[in-house]
Amino acid sequence: MDIDLYQIFGTSTKNIIKEMLDLDIKGMDSLKEEPGEIHSMGVSSIITFAGTRKGRLLIDMEPGLALYVANTLLGEEYDNIKNQMVLSTVSEINNIVSGDAVTQLNNSYSMRLRLAPPIVFTGQDVIISIPKISSLSSWGDTDYGRIRINIAWEGGNS
């Protein structure tokens, strides 16, 4: 079960991005432990979920990919990742990916997980520090930039 708790988010990310944007993510097959501080690649979104356990998903995109996601889904031509609509779209992608993964976990393991709304942020040299929880990351590449997902469950990675 435990490895499923992580891998399912990679699978959901790939499937949702493919389904909604017709975009392939190459890689995202392995998981690696992250140190306490994560350097954002451009736009990052965090969503937490709680049920029989508590966890969170961080989705981090390079600026090119974040703009592609927003422009494709909204049919507009945004060129600034600080635009509210760009941030909202990345946030919504996180919501949909997490919703998909959490539904599967709830169905498979009766975890009764419920999502809280996502938070999204961007800036220069942004560092995300999550001191109370250890996490695993997985990286993927697209034609428009890199994407990373970082998953953490309270109570550990084992």
Added chain:
Amino acid sequence: MKVLSVDDSAMIRKIIRGAVEVLDGDLLEASDGIEALELLEEEYRSIDLILLDWNMPRLDGMEVLKKLKADSRFRAIPVMMVTTESERSNIVKAIQHGAVHYLVKPFTIQELVKRIMESLGKGGYKND
């Protein structure tokens, strides 16, 4: 005297270091429960007191407390919880599982020093 601080917050460990230094003691630090248990394997004979946070990654404070009290090598080391968990039921639970003191954050440095001294009194010094 030697104190082990188990807290995932480096800031809290720094504050505890200040208090232990006031008492001319040495501080060992662990940032989660697993690290604490690994450190104890090596150092348990010299440790006089464990200050234990509750919410930590990998292994939380309550699980650590249960493991300490279930292991004959560690059982005698007094444990003081230092945590934000201030609900009465949690305090009772920790005391029932063998904690000698329960200090809720926020605390003053004076309060911390006083509680460390009281906890040491209950457990007894191994070193002068």
Added chain:
Amino acid sequence: MTSMDIEKIADYFTDSLRQVLRTMAGFEVSNTSCDQLDFSDKESNIIGIMVLHGKKDAVISLSMEYSTAAMVIAYMTGILPEELSESDLFDGVAELVNIMAGEVKARLSNTPYHFLLTSPFSIGGTSLKVARKKNLTEACRHLKAGEMDITFRIAYI
């Protein structure tokens, strides 16, 4: 969730933060309401955030300049601000959020607003912009001491 409820809960959090700062850092902060501009997304340097899971979920945050974070953590630890690393500041701000939320969790434990804590996290950077969903029930407070200005926000979804 009425606007009166959220204002009261915001006061619980700010009372708790004031107590944390008084007890652990030894200084008093004044508590003032935010103006309308404070509710929009603002650029900030370091933000500590925690999601609260309850009947209704909420997000709480503390925003401040790096220099304010350094001053607060320095007072709390007794270490000079210039000797604190960026990591120390991230950790310290997250822990401030954690301690503040822990106290309010106990205070609201037998009310409809009871919540579970989650792991706090900090975000730092320049030109930082944080966005949340629109149309949330929100409250905001400034906590000030001299040059220091800490902004507390809570949003229920």
